[in-house]
Amino acid sequence: MEQTLLPTVLLAVLMIAKTVQGQTPPGLSPSTQTHLGLTFGKDIIPPRLGCPLTKADTTSAPLLTLHDVSRDSTYLAFMIDIDVLYQCSTTSLLHWYEPDLKPDIETGSLVASHRTTSARAEYGGPAPPLGTMHRYVSFLFAQPPDYVFPEQFMRFMAPTIPARLGFNLSQFVDAAGLDGPVAASYFTVEGSEGTDVAESRMSVTKSSCFRTQF
Numbered sequence: 001m002e003q004t005l006l007p008t009v010l011l012a013v014l015m016i017a018k019t020v021q022g023q024t025p026p027g028l029s030p031s032t033q034t035h036l037g038l039t040f041g042k043d044i045i046p047p048r049l050g051c052p053l054t055k056a057d058t059t060s061a062p063l064l065t066l067h068d069v070s071r072d073s074t075y076l077a078f079m080i081d082i083d084v085l086y087q088c089s090t091t092s093l094l095h096w097y098e099p100d101l102k103p104d105i106e107t108g109s110l111v112a113s114h115r116t117t118s119a120r121a122e123y124g125g126p127a128p129p130l131g132t133m134h135r136y137v138s139f140l141f142a143q144p145p146d147y148v149f150p151e152q153f154m155r156f157m158a159p160t161i162p163a164r165l166g167f168n169l170s171q172f173v174d175a176a177g178l179d180g181p182v183a184a185s186y187f188t189v190e191g192s193e194g195t196d197v198a199e200s201r202m203s204v205t206k207s208s209c210f211r212t213q214f
């Protein structure tokens with residue numbers, strides 16, 4: 001899917017408009033009204049909050065951008081699928097956890113800096129089951145200077161679906177002592193047929209007992 005960048009003026013207007021609505025799906029906690037910019041590949045940007053992208057669009061981690069980035073802050077980011085059906089109940093799957101993000105003041109982009117914390121969850125692209133539409137929510141939090149990764153969440157860092165299943169962001173936020181999210185955003189992906197090259201490493205390593213769920 002090819003998309004051209006919107007003219008700067010229009011983009012500015014959209015950014016202002018986006019600050020007055022919640023940036024996470026209705027009913028989801030935590031939430032924030034500040035928009036987190038997502039750019040996949042060179043120029044794939046979800047055109048509106050909650051808009052569908054394809055598996056192929058989202059095969060690698062997005063570039064994150066923040067309008068009012070704070071020069072001295074360090075951030076950490078998550079991406080979570082909140083529509084996973086497992087054993088007849090809905091649960092969440094961690095797709096990405098990236099700490100130690102530093103702002104590029106010129107562009108507002110958040111770039112991985114030298115690591116001060118070891119744990120991270122490598123990005124795994126969306127691959128929902130055929131015929132289902134899942135919501136992928138991205139969150140940005142301020143990473144405190146004395147941040148310590150909560151050890152009990154280490155099991156979620158492995159790049160497999162069984163390891164990532166059942167991740168509870170609220171519990172992580174509590175355990176890590178984080179403040180509310182600085183920004184958030186979400187998009188959707190519909191499950192499609194076929195083994196395209198976009199299939200993420202995570203979906204390739206899924207175990208057969210989870211196959212029908214993703």
Ligand SMILES: *[C@@H]1O[C@H](CO)[C@@H](O)[C@H](O)[C@H]1NC(C)=O
Nearest residue numbers: 090091092167168169170171
């Ligand atoms: C996460 O945990 C909190 C309490 O620890 C609970 O209230 C909430 O329902 C959980 N969220 C999910 C999606 O399971």
